Amino acid sequence: MDNKETMIDQSEISKSILNSLGDQICVIDRAGMILFVNDEWIRESTSSSRLFDIQGVGVNYMQAVETNAYVHEGLLSILSGKEKYFTYEYSCHTATEKRWNVMQATPLVVNGSGSEGVVIRHVDVTKQKLLEMQLKHQAETDSLTGLYNRRYFETRLEQEIAMLQRSGASLSLLAIDVDNFKAVNDLFGHQIGDIVLKQLAMLIGESTRKTDILARVGGDEFAVLLPGTNKAGLNKVASKILSVVQQQNNNEGNPYPITLNISIGGSHFSSRDSMEAILKKTDQALYGAKDRGKNQVNII
Numbered sequence: 001m002d003n004k005e006t007m008i009d010q011s012e013i014s015k016s017i018l019n020s021l022g023d024q025i026c027v028i029d030r031a032g033m034i035l036f037v038n039d040e041w042i043r044e045s046t047s048s049s050r051l052f053d054i055q056g057v058g059v060n061y062m063q064a065v066e067t068n069a070y071v072h073e074g075l076l077s078i079l080s081g082k083e084k085y086f087t088y089e090y091s092c093h094t095a096t097e098k099r100w101n102v103m104q105a106t107p108l109v110v111n112g113s114g115s116e117g118v119v120i121r122h123v124d125v126t127k128q129k130l131l132e133m134q135l136k137h138q139a140e141t142d143s144l145t146g147l148y149n150r151r152y153f154e155t156r157l158e159q160e161i162a163m164l165q166r167s168g169a170s171l172s173l174l175a176i177d178v179d180n181f182k183a184v185n186d187l188f189g190h191q192i193g194d195i196v197l198k199q200l201a202m203l204i205g206e207s208t209r210k211t212d213i214l215a216r217v218g219g220d221e222f223a224v225l226l227p228g229t230n231k232a233g234l235n236k237v238a239s240k241i242l243s244v245v246q247q248q249n250n251n252e253g254n255p256y257p258i259t260l261n262i263s264i265g266g267s268h269f270s271s272r273d274s275m276e277a278i279l280k281k282t283d284q285a286l287y288g289a290k291d292r293g294k295n296q297v298n299i300i
Contacts, residue, residue, distance in 0.1 A: 024122035027108060030079055032062025035117065044122075061120070071103070078105050078118045089125070100129040142216040144194055145201035153215035153223055158275060160213075160227055165271045171227055172234040172268045173278060175286040176204065176241065178220035179261040179294040188258065196260060203248060207241045223282075231268040231299065238264045238297040263289040266299045 018025050024041040028034050034057050037045075065071045074086035086105040093099055102123045107115035140152040148156070157173075164171045178184075178200065185193040197220065204214055204222060213225040224241075226234060242264055249259050265286030269278050281300065289298035 022124070026061065026120040027117060028061045028075075028120065029108075029117040030115075032060045032075075032079075034059045034061050041122075075105055075118055075120075078107055079115070081107075081115055098130075099124065099126045101125065145198050145216050147201050147205075147222070148213060148215040150215065150217040153213065153217055153225070154275075156213050157225060157278070160225060161273075161275055161278070163227075164269065168271050169228055170230045170233075170268065171225075172229040172231070172266060173226070173282045174224040174234065174238055174241075174264055174266040175282045176200075176222040176224070177263050177286055177290070179263055179290075181220040184258060184260075192258070196258060199248070200245065200260065200262070203244050204241055207244050208237060212237075229268075234266045234268055235297070235299045238266050238299060242295075242297055261295040263294045264297045265289050266297070268299075 018036075018038040022040060024044050025036075025038040026034055026041050027036040036057065062072065062075060065075065071088055074083075074088060077083040078086055084107060086103075088103040089100060090103065091098070091100050102125050104121045104123060105118050106121075108117035108119050110116045140148055142149045160171055163169065178196070181193065181196075184196055197216070201214070201216065201222070204224065208214060208224055208226075211227060213227075215223045215225075217223045224237070226237060229237070242262065245260055245262055263286060265282055265284070265288060267278070267281040267285050269281075273281075285298050285300045288300065289296050292298065
């Protein structure tokens with residue numbers, strides 16, 4: 001077997017290896033022209049109109065991705081020799097499923113003579129992405145009510161305070177506490193008590209905006225952070241929550257004969273307030289509602 005036949009065999013073996021991979025692979029030259037695509041690349045590109053699924057040897061890939069400045073600059077950095085690796089994560093959702101890919105780009109080195117182009121690989125990372133999202137959700141969410149937990153709430157509060165200090169926009173906070181919740185647990189049991197907390201979380205959610213941050217910050221303690229809300233708006237939301245809960249107590253379809261009373265304290269803040277001052281002021285408002293007889297709203 002002569003050298004020419006050996007080179008042909010090696011080329012066919014290389015193509016077979018690349019075609020056997022489940023990842024989409026494309027090779028471009030220094031001018032950005034596609035030199036090779038594997039079978040998986042062709043399969044994906046024929047069924048999709050996405051930016052990165054460009055089919056065909058001879059197509060200029062660099063021109064096709066000019067609309068995505070980040071990707072274009074990343075590939076140029078590989079072609080120029082400035083970088084040895086470029087990666088870009090992107091979503092490729094369909095009408096029926098959510099999917100994510102990662103684009104990986106490395107120099108095409110031929111016979112050790114330096115970069116002659118770029119090898120582009122698209123890897124399906126959907127399973128890893130869904131796992132990351134699940135773990136993130138578990139880390140941020142209260143498992144009983146589905147609201148955010150205390151740690152996430154405090155993180156968001158810090159972020160909102162920073163935004164308040166930069167922009168001077170409105171920021172308000174509600175503290176909600178179930179009155180005499182221990183008696184509910186003692187009389188009906190913790191299982192019913194958990195149902196009561198879940199029901200309250202649902203009622204709070206129905207009474208607030210999607211942009212508000214709802215959290216369970218303690219056993220029977222809840223907090224609602226309301227960006228862009230002034231004192232009048234805060235009072236309106238707090239009164240609505242109290243009213244909805246009271247209406248639920250009078251609902252004949254309520255499967256549990258429990259009168260759920262809550263105390264609500266709230267405060268509106270300025271850009272000069274620290275996190276400690278905000279929490280302290282809101283607690284004082286809640287204690288004021290308790291001291292006045294509970295089952296009421298106190299905004300200060």
